[in-house]
Amino acid sequence: MSVAKTKERVAASIVRARADLEQALADLEHLPEVDARAVAFAAHALGNYLAVTGGTADLLLGSLADHPDRQVRLWLEGISHATNLMTHLATELLRHASKTYQPRLSFEPVDVSVLIERVCHFYRRKAAEKQISITPDLHVEEPDARADRVAVAVVMDNLLSNAIKYSPHDRVVRVFVRAEPGFLVCSVQDEGPGISEEDQAKLFRRGVRLSSVPTGNEESTGYGLAVAKDLVDAMGGTIWCESRLGHGARFSFRLPKYREED
Secondary structure (H helix, E strand, O other), rough: OHHHHHHHHHEEEEEEEHHHHHHHHHHHHHOOOOOOOHHHHHHHHHHHHHHHHHHHHHHHHOOOOOOHHHHHHHHHHHHHHHHHHHHHHHHHHHHHHOOOOOOOOOOEEEEHHHHHHHHHHHHHHHHHOOOOOOEEEEOOOOEEEEEOOHHHHHHHHHHHHHHHHHOOOOOEEEEEEEEEOOEEEEEOOOOOOOOOOOHHHOOOOOOOOOOOOOOOOOOOOOOOHHHHHHHHHHOOEEEEEEEEEOOOOOEEEEEEEEEOOO
16 A cells, blocks of 8 residues: 555544544533432442452452362452452542532431441451451340441441451450440440541541551551441431550440331
8 A cells, every 4th residue: 555545544534533522522512410429329339349249259269268270269369359449449439429429328227236246247257367356245135226227337347347457466356336325336446556646636537548557458548437427427326436545446436226206
């Protein structure tokens, strides 16, 4: 093909590409406005589903550690890595969208003792990797809170994962529930390094990383506690931290008890 014909083909391709670009820009004007709440909801839901996928992949990696076919482990490690990447993307979407997002919750009687026991069971294997034991004390006479089941699970997931993340090896994480007049209080107590007063003033803010660092090279996004606070606030509760340097930290949240008239 001659140089002249080649130039003609390149020029024709540029013209077509420019026409396609102009058409695409025109089509953008007719797209519906993106709803930040819908994006945040989708990111939040995606994050929850990915947590299940990642947890399942980790359980399979542990169960199939001695599988004779090495390729099986490589496949599972690939799933785990891809899940971590997608989780990071979902976190970024939630971070940008949640500035104007208010979660839509579905209130019902939630047995917090049963729900928290399930979260503890899920995290026992991850804790065992650092020789950390999880000790629950969840007995209360009336364990039902007026809350959103998924939201409570997300809050507990954030608090318990943080306790494991920042605890040194061979420690104990205590999880307990107690009753107050009209409320249930759920707490997670760790034996980590504690949190300074300066860092405590920054807690529950979006994107804030504290001076403490994870003890097992775990990732920290700085948004977990902010999400937890948003959800607890939306359920009519409160969340707080009690800590001294060198004496661990206790994170607690309070939820209204369920009443028959609710």
